[in-house]
Amino acid sequence: MFKRKQNADPSVLTDMMKKQQRYEALVRALHADIYRYAYWLIGNKAIAEDVVQETFLRAWKSLDSLNDEKAAKSWLITILRRENARRFERKQFDLVDIDDVHVEDSAATLEQTYMQEEVQRHMANLELEYREPLMLQIIFGYSGEEIAEQLSLNKNTVNTRLFRARSQLKDALEKPAVRGQMNG
């Protein structure tokens, strides 16, 4: 019994180190996409960052429940969505205006930047039910099946929503009377 106890300590330490390494790898690989997804879900950079922190804190606490690294992405997205939902349970938030996001790309011309902001504005204005599957596809490269699984939706529903999301965006980007000219 004593022997086992003596052996236990180093292995606990190793477990802790392994957990830390695993967590770090997870953060490095996925934090950017998770943050972007949070932003497009929430529409506010500061809140998105808070929710991402909460998400990774939860992930850290329950890292042992993640058995397969391949499932990490969808696991984190699930936690993030839950954390975001909790935000509304805790407190009824005022509707948050989507921030103006400036893509810091010095090489981009003014026109390109302007165009990009247009696209962002329209993406942000999509209904959540369209925006969310679209972002899963764009940010994470999810297939229709994967999105359906992640959002607990029927695959046909997902495809319909993706279809509508793009068609709405296309319409919105083509329509604007003044700015639309630039699409020419």
Place this chain on the structure above:
Amino acid sequence: MDELEFRRRVYANPDDTSHDIGSAAKSDPNKQQFLSETRALNEQLKTAANIPVPDNLADKLIWQSALRDHAQQKQRARWHIAMAASVAFAVGLTFALWTPSKIDLGHAALAHMDHAEIEMQFAASPVSLELVNAKLESMGAELTQHIGNVYVANYCQLDNYKALHLIVDTEQGPVSLFVMPHEADATLPYRFSDDRYVGKGFSTQRASVMLVGDKDSDLHAISGKVRESLI
């Protein structure tokens, strides 16, 4: 593949590289154009979605887990310290409450020894075992056998306890035996002394006992007898 189905599938996933999408596009310039346009739009969306991530977000996320672990460990340590402090406090309090009364009961016995000397002067003949036991009865105790000549058997008050004070003649000289009810156990001193007397306390089956003898006397023999005889 008809036009509508084609558009649905391309809109649902512009990056769909399925063979049937490809061949449908090849065979129809309109479809090809739609596919190209939609893919271009999709690239635009991807670029637009690719918003900048806050500096050091990854480090922050890694730090927060480390900090949390540290905080938990600290909390655990704090908990232990709190426990240790509580125990230390309880021990200290016990000593503070206990020790003085221990001293008091021993002191009370020692103080009573002054009376004992006076009482001894009036003691003419030994008190019978029957009389001693009659008095011990009120303490719930009993002497089963002779422990030596008892010259004095008087009730007295030691600290908060009623005691029967016996003065027993021994080889070491007169020894005072204070018999008290068991309630006195909690504050019974194990050994006590002053410049004239030494004393020891112990507990028997039904009573608490203190023996007090002259400074140089050995209480070993009489305490053995008392242990054997007093129940």
